[in-house]
Amino acid sequence: MEEERKLLILYGSQTGYAEDVARRISRQAWRRHFTAHVQALDEVDKKLVFTSSPVIFICSTTGQGEEPDNMKRFWRFLLRKSLPHDALSAMEFAVFGLGDSSYQKFNFPAKRLFRRLQQLGAHALVRRGDGDDQHYLGVDGQLDPWLEELWDVMLSKWPLPRPAVPDDVVPDPTFDVSFGGTQDPGVVVDDKCRATLVVSERITAADHFQDVRHLRFAIEEQDPLPAWGPGDCAVLRPCNLAADVNEFLATVGWTDRADEPLCIEPRSTGATLAWPVPSATLRWLCTNYFDIMGVPRRSFFEMLSYFAPSVEERDKLREFSSAAGQDDLLAYCMRPRRTVLEVLGDFPRTAPVIPLSYAFDVFPVIAERSFSISSAECPRAVDLTVAIVEYKTLMQRVRRGVCTRWLAQMPVGQTVAMRFARGTMRLPPAATPIVMVGPGTGIAAFMSFVQSRPGADNYLFFGCRSESKDFYYKEQLRQWAAEGSLHLFCAFSRDGPAKVYVQDRIREQARLLWSLVAEQGAVIFVSGNANRMPDDVRQAFADVVSMNNPQMSADDAQNYIARMVKDGRYQEECWY
Amino acid sequence: MAISYTAKAGQAVLLVARAGGDALNLDALQRLRDSLVAQVGSSGKVDFEQVDRVEEGTAALASAHYDVAIVSPVMPHAIEHSSSVLGRVLLALKPSGTLVLYELVLDTATTVEGPPITRTQQELEQQLKFAGFVEARVEVQAVSAEELLRVDAANGSTASATGRVLAATVLASKPAYNVGAAAALSFGKKAKAKAKELAVAPKKAWMLSVDSDDEAEIEDQDELLEEEDLAKPDAASLARPDGVPAKRKACKNCTCGLAEGRMVDESEECKPTDKPKRFTKPVDVVNIKSACGNCSLGDAFRCSSCPYLGQPSFKPGEKVVLGGSMLYDDFMP
Incomplete structure (x- = not known):
């Protein structure tokens, strides 16, 4: 009797790259007659992790050497001091990290994970793999040889029971999909609240290039009182717009049967959909589940290649899914942000022959998005500050963010499913002063901070381009300042002859800030759209330390800030 | 009392x-x-x-x-x-x-x-x-x-x-089993048996808090790394084996031109932003002058210098029509 050959593949992925690698490995596992279960680290049942072996961890790097969002909770758990040193002594594991060696903290999350697993008694099957964007082949430069080593070890411990399945044979689909479902399609009600849009107003000037909205959602009266506090986030899953859904259905040839109920059966135990879906129709899936307007990853092209009926299309798809073709794929797909729908338009012979059962293996899933809540007065009133994403690439059509576009066109009165997630920033007691640095939409969480601390020592550094065009919540902020709930410092980068940013204002207030930090134990919060802002702001605070302590070296000033970070007195929540 | x-x-x-x-x-x-x-x-x-x-x-x-x-x-x-x-x-x-x-x-x-x-x-x-x-x-x-x-x-x-x-x-x-129930753990081929044992063995006390998101005390993650972890790969290991020196790779959202093959000062720091180049050249689709014959096929098959890059595929002679949501303005006023 064939032994169970089970393999757990867990990933931490910020942009989907690591997830895609994890799924690729699961297909390789299938070819070698393993049953692989793939899941994000924050979503997997921890008890399963602690009782499984072998386990493969794929872990990317984000921001300044931090772990991706969907492994933060797991990582915090793994770091607990209360875990005994033999907690994982039954686990054999492998770790592959995705990173870029031009960064100082090259692959730090994967490196830390590797060490911590060993600390807890787990045994490494192979050396850790450090994928590097700077390699001439990119991450694949390390991934491909590492995978060879991994499979060598895996197959020596668990030899093939019969020959491996060749690479050009399509793996089994995860689900059986057929028509003939009996239930009506409907919305699954789980732990989410029903939230109705009651306000949607543009808070940037009409002639400003960017549309930024203030949105207010009202939680249904009958729903239990949601539990969220200042700094927390509302989490939404967007839908696709009807016109795009129709175009997609036509492209893949599903229009005629789009509204017939489907029967979706898992083909192996443990196979689950990304999130609970009722017996649905193709139209429902294309609207609510499949990310048809998202940018596909390498696996999408690999899966399509199995079905391409024409030599030209099949060869091109194979090229895009090969290691050598990744540069071309980047130029074709990722850089211009080409969508699934648009790619299918370039492969008109393949699109209509994608088998129904493979839909869940081919198409990516719509992801949830988090928005910091900018209100704090009433648990049923959820305010969001959302910058609508719209920009040009070489593509003729303008690029739009799937979620912000959905929000921008949402009519007042529409109800959506919303859940809440804890933010990472923690407020100190009301007696402690806080210094908030929130340029642009970074101000969202801080609106809720000030509202929840009326009359307290609140200091806000806000930055935007122009006082008249994108000074969000100008009236409210000025009113708070007049009432004594807020000390407000603004930097309008394009209003004057010289560019002024929040970091400049921070340096101008060096003496005040030093007194707050060193004498009153103030806590500093930094929030906003990243790129260089968090680094520049941190440098500005290090400068504040230096300016007030001339005898300190620049390194010591940096260490002062680093210590504040460790003590939880300097907190960043930035999105990259 | x-x-x-x-x-x-x-x-x-x-x-x-x-x-x-x-x-x-x-x-x-x-x-x-x-x-x-x-x-x-x-x-x-x-x-x-x-x-x-x-x-x-x-x-x-x-x-x-x-x-x-x-x-x-x-x-x-x-x-x-x-x-x-x-x-x-x-x-x-x-x-x-x-x-x-x-x-x-x-x-x-x-x-x-x-x-x-x-x-x-x-x-x-x-x-x-x-x-x-x-x-x-x-x-x-x-x-x-x-x-x-x-x-x-x-x-x-x-x-x-x-x-x-x-x-x-x-x-x-107190839970109805003892803390720290130990079993001899073996390695190698018996790892699977071990894992099974762990699955059926009495749960350890620390596993009870597995599902809670409490603010528990955690180790300092910066102390996990050893000297060798801080090392970076050297240029030789990143380069092509034929000796061509490892050139700096373009970022995924490159704006300095490196991605397009322009000569870039290697010492200059690259500052990628979210604003890639705009492509607004109008093109004549009715009378296409195609040397390669692939212009109508879609970007996947077009040359990198094709004037039709960015446009959907089309039948030669037919006007390009943008479908879907581009047919009308989808924004509410």
Whole structure:
């Protein structure tokens, strides 16, 4: 009797790259007659992790050497001091990290994970793999040889029971999909609240290039009182717009049967959909589940290649899914942000022959998005500050963010499913002063901070381009300042002859800030759209330390800030 | 006044309290102890430990020894039981053993000057769960003014906390299996058998808090890395094997031109932003002049210099029509 050959593949992925690698490995596992279960680290049942072996961890790097969002909770758990040193002594594991060696903290999350697993008694099957964007082949430069080593070890411990399945044979689909479902399609009600849009107003000037909205959602009266506090986030899953859904259905040839109920059966135990879906129709899936307007990853092209009926299309798809073709794929797909729908338009012979059962293996899933809540007065009133994403690439059509576009066109009165997630920033007691640095939409969480601390020592550094065009919540902020709930410092980068940013204002207030930090134990919060802002702001605070302590070296000033970070007195929540 | 607990004959009872100072307190403790001794009879026993010694670890508590632990039963209940006290009491209890604990808690999450009370009922419940207790039931009631004064006196403070402090009574159990059940672990081929063993073996106490997102104490992740982890790969290992030096790769959202093959000053720092180049050249699709013949096929098949890049595929001679949501403005005014 064939032994169970089970393999757990867990990933931490910020942009989907690591997830895609994890799924690729699961297909390789299938070819070698393993049953692989793939899941994000924050979503997997921890008890399963602690009782499984072998386990493969794929872990990317984000921001300044931090772990991706969907492994933060797991990582915090793994770091607990209360875990005994033999907690994982039954686990054999492998770790592959995705990173870029031009960064100082090259692959730090994967490196830390590797060490911590060993600390807890787990045994490494192979050396850790450090994928590097700077390699001439990119991450694949390390991934491909590492995978060879991994499979060598895996197959020596668990030899093939019969020959491996060749690479050009399509793996089994995860689900059986057929028509003939009996239930009506409907919305699954789980732990989410029903939230109705009651306000949607543009808070940037009409002639400003960017549309930024203030949105207010009202939680249904009958729903239990949601539990969220200042700094927390509302989490939404967007839908696709009807016109795009129709175009997609036509492209893949599903229009005629789009509204017939489907029967979706898992083909192996443990196979689950990304999130609970009722017996649905193709139209429902294309609207609510499949990310048809998202940018596909390498696996999408690999899966399509199995079905391409024409030599030209099949060869091109194979090229895009090969290691050598990744540069071309980047130029074709990722850089211009080409969508699934648009790619299918370039492969008109393949699109209509994608088998129904493979839909869940081919198409990516719509992801949830988090928005910091900018209100704090009433648990049923959820305010969001959302910058609508719209920009040009070489593509003729303008690029739009799937979620912000959905929000921008949402009519007042529409109800959506919303859940809440804890933010990472923690407020100190009301007696402690806080210094908030929130340029642009970074101000969202801080609106809720000030509202929840009326009359307290609140200091806000806000930055935007122009006082008249994108000074969000100008009236409210000025009113708070007049009432004594807020000390407000603004930097309008394009209003004057010289560019002024929040970091400049921070340096101008060096003496005040030093007194707050060193004498009153103030806590500093930094929030906003990243790129260089968090680094520049941190440098500005290090400068504040230096300016007030001339005898300190620049390194010591940096260490002062680093210590504040460790003590939880300097907190960043930035999105990259 | 002391809260009474009825022990059963033959039970081993652990009594933990802070004895000292207050004469009324000592008296009540003594009476409680006497009544417990009588209840358990000659086949049982009642052991007493100072809560401070339990906290410090100097009390010699046998593991899995007691049926019941009664903690701080006597007024003034001005002790906040730390996780080490809770943990050691848990260890001392037999599996399925009972904890009876008394503590003053805050009514709301406000800090109170005076007695060392800093947590609410909810926080106490969380601490109990985290320490490994199960089926914790906490009941609160108002604290009498008299007790409050005694609490203040015991702690030498003068601030009154009337109305913001409650007396909590806790009843909890130790899980019905032993902590630290060990099995010999083997490696290599038997790793799978080991994993199976772990799956069926009694769950360890720390696994109980696996699903909670408590703010538990964590290791410093910066101390995990060793010297060799900080090393970066050298240029030779990143380069093509034919000796072409590793050139800097373009970022995924490159704007400096490196991605398009332009010569870039290697020492200059690249500042990628979210604004890639715009492509607005109008093109004639009816009279295409195609050298390669691929212009109509779609970007996947077009040359990198094709004037039709960015446009969908089309049939030669037919005007390009943008479908889907581009047919009309999808924004609400």
